[in-house]
Amino acid sequence: MTEDLMTIREMCETYDVTPRTLRFYEAKELLFPIREGQKRLFTKRDRARLKLILRGKRFGFSLEEIRQLLDLYHVGDQQLTQMSRTYEIACERLADMEARREELTQAIDDLKEQLRWGEKVIVSMKQEKKAAE
């Protein structure tokens, strides 16, 4: 069935994006679908990249930042020096992400505390209301 290649429509349904979005990502060199005549055919690689793009977006990365991140995932043909540089960048990114998770954890804890507080307020408001009746 999906013999490793997907049409634009299949991609859209699978990943819940519009055709326009996929074409846009191609224009921005985030995806590189092959062409059968005019039509685009998206490979396994494109799909992996798209998943990473969507994930990146959910964390507030710009498409340009995501493009740089994506480059970390298709290393293999590069020179040693390039490779090492890429490796360094990836390490930095990793540190970023771990810091982000720390912050997110903090935010979650904060919100949880607010919720506990809100819960108490709601309960006491209910009590008041009852007493007033």
Place this chain on the structure above:
Amino acid sequence: MTEDLMTIREMCETYDVTPRTLRFYEAKELLFPIREGQKRLFTKRDRARLKLILRGKRFGFSLEEIRQLLDLYHVGDQQLTQMSRTYEIACERLADMEARREELTQAIDDLKEQLRWGEKVIVSMKQEKKAAE
């Protein structure tokens, strides 16, 4: 010194934003500086809100989403029904954030694996180079 009130300039330096940004946030009802004549004076509350705004931005929330989140933090005057609704929204947000953290953890693990792989490649490339000499 900072007798609980800060000028726009002080805010900018403290939080590394531009005046325009602060005015913009006020226009969007994210901040409510008090006025001394014309001038804005930012309170402790504004500063707490700004910190949350900046944090939210780092996680890719839109300003509108952030505004809703901020409302969760100044509850207290609301009616019970409003309050309960707010509470529900907050719970959903919390779930979002926890899901986000899950995803982030996954992303971190993925990248770590890539790094281990990259490390191996680099080592083998160095070996090759050595052998070639």
Place this chain on the structure above:
DNA sequence: CGTTCGCATTACGTAAACGTCATCTGCATG
């Protein structure tokens, strides 16, 4: 064989989140 479908390209439009510029205004200071 005409038409509909799916996909393509080109081009203009739009919402969000500010940047930038021009102009105005108190106020402090030499």
Place this chain on the structure above:
DNA sequence: CATGCAGATGACGTTTACGTAATGCGAACG
């Protein structure tokens, strides 16, 4: 008193990330 800031207020510009026609084109279908 002139003048120079710090901050205010529009108003228009800009970038990002697509949306939305308008138009064209090859294959498939009735």
